[in-house]
Amino acid sequence: MNRTVRKMLVVTKPGDAAAKAVRTAMTGFLTERGVPFETCEHRQDSCGEAERLRGPFDLAVVLGGDGTFIGAARRLLRLEIPLMGVNLGRVGFLTQLERDHWRPWLARVLDQGFRAAHRLVLAYRVERGGEPVHAGLAVNELVVSRGDLARLIHLGVTCDGVAVSSLRADGLIVSTPMGSSAYGASAGGPLVHAGLAALCVTPVCPFLNGFKPLVLPPDVVLGVRVEEQAGEVNVTEDGQGLVRLMPGDEVVVEKSPTDLLVADLGPDAYFAKLKKHGFLIER
Structure with a gap:
């Protein structure tokens, strides 16, 4: 069953100009759509701290590379928020979206909802x-x-x-x-x-x-x-x-008794990543 997005959390890599630019564009888009949101930087003393975040959240979008996504996933795990990563780093194996693809994906999610997949931790x-x-x-x-x-x-x-x-x-x-x-x-x-x-x-x-x-x-x-x-x-x-x-x-x-939840991009996404990074070769 699809999940509806009523409130979002936007997590950014601290001190990163690209993350700041995408955050500004994304929060502007959410404001236009009338979707409440909060933002935080991925820092050990802030991201995921209950006293700093006024959830609940239906979706967290992480802006950064795989390292930012992994760190944010650990610290947000107990809140059980589905995560979507926007790749602003070099590899981008865990971050599901490229930086230019977030807008059409998010527009579709706000209109139609999304599915979440479980990942072992x-x-x-x-x-x-x-x-x-x-x-x-x-x-x-x-x-x-x-x-x-x-x-x-x-x-x-x-x-x-x-x-x-x-x-x-x-x-x-x-x-x-x-x-x-x-x-x-x-x-x-x-x-x-x-x-x-x-x-x-x-x-x-x-x-x-x-x-x-x-x-x-x-x-x-x-x-x-x-x-x-x-x-x-x-x-x-x-x-x-x-x-x-x-x-x-x-x-x-x-x-872990709590699974990581990630926004599901469908059955093609996993194999597309393997092919992109050379784990699978098409002849």
Whole structure:
């Protein structure tokens, strides 16, 4: 069933001239159409803070690149607002619209409504001595990896408490289907359709290639334990936040109880993105 837009949120990348220009044009368009809206910049201390936003909102449009979209998605997740990204960056794999295409799309949405699609999000926590010391969310992927020194790290992997493997590698990627086309694909992992609910586990340069990429059901609890280390070991969320890990630390990963909602552009959009970025080639 189509959703009706009664109020919108416009999120912009701070300090970006292109985002500011599109925001000015978009809010002018909404004013002409009589659609209430609010705006915020994608900052950790403002975007998504309940006391600063007077929702509820039916749609949030994010103006920026993939990094802005991912960060805004994490911080707005609890508000359960469907997101649409307008690409003002270089890659634009997650942002669905190009900068010149937002006006006809938005006019159609205001007249006819839109459909929202669910996307899996990862919830994780870092346990130290059995106690949680950090927790967060990832829209694309979590990466447990070595620091600056070119030394392999030793990781133990469990699934629902069952030992899966022990490996030496540069790192391990746990990605969502939406994020499977990012770092995971570069490391040799599978392309998993963004509409599926699954966890993708891909090693980064495993020693003796003893760990193959895995696709796991969405209801499993995955554990990645630092067995030993000869240098720094980190866990990063979506390439935007970093936590140092100690020997014995375990990163526990599972499906977030709240899905990310995105405005659905139809069945062609996903494959069009894969073709545009060279994942699929037409002969």
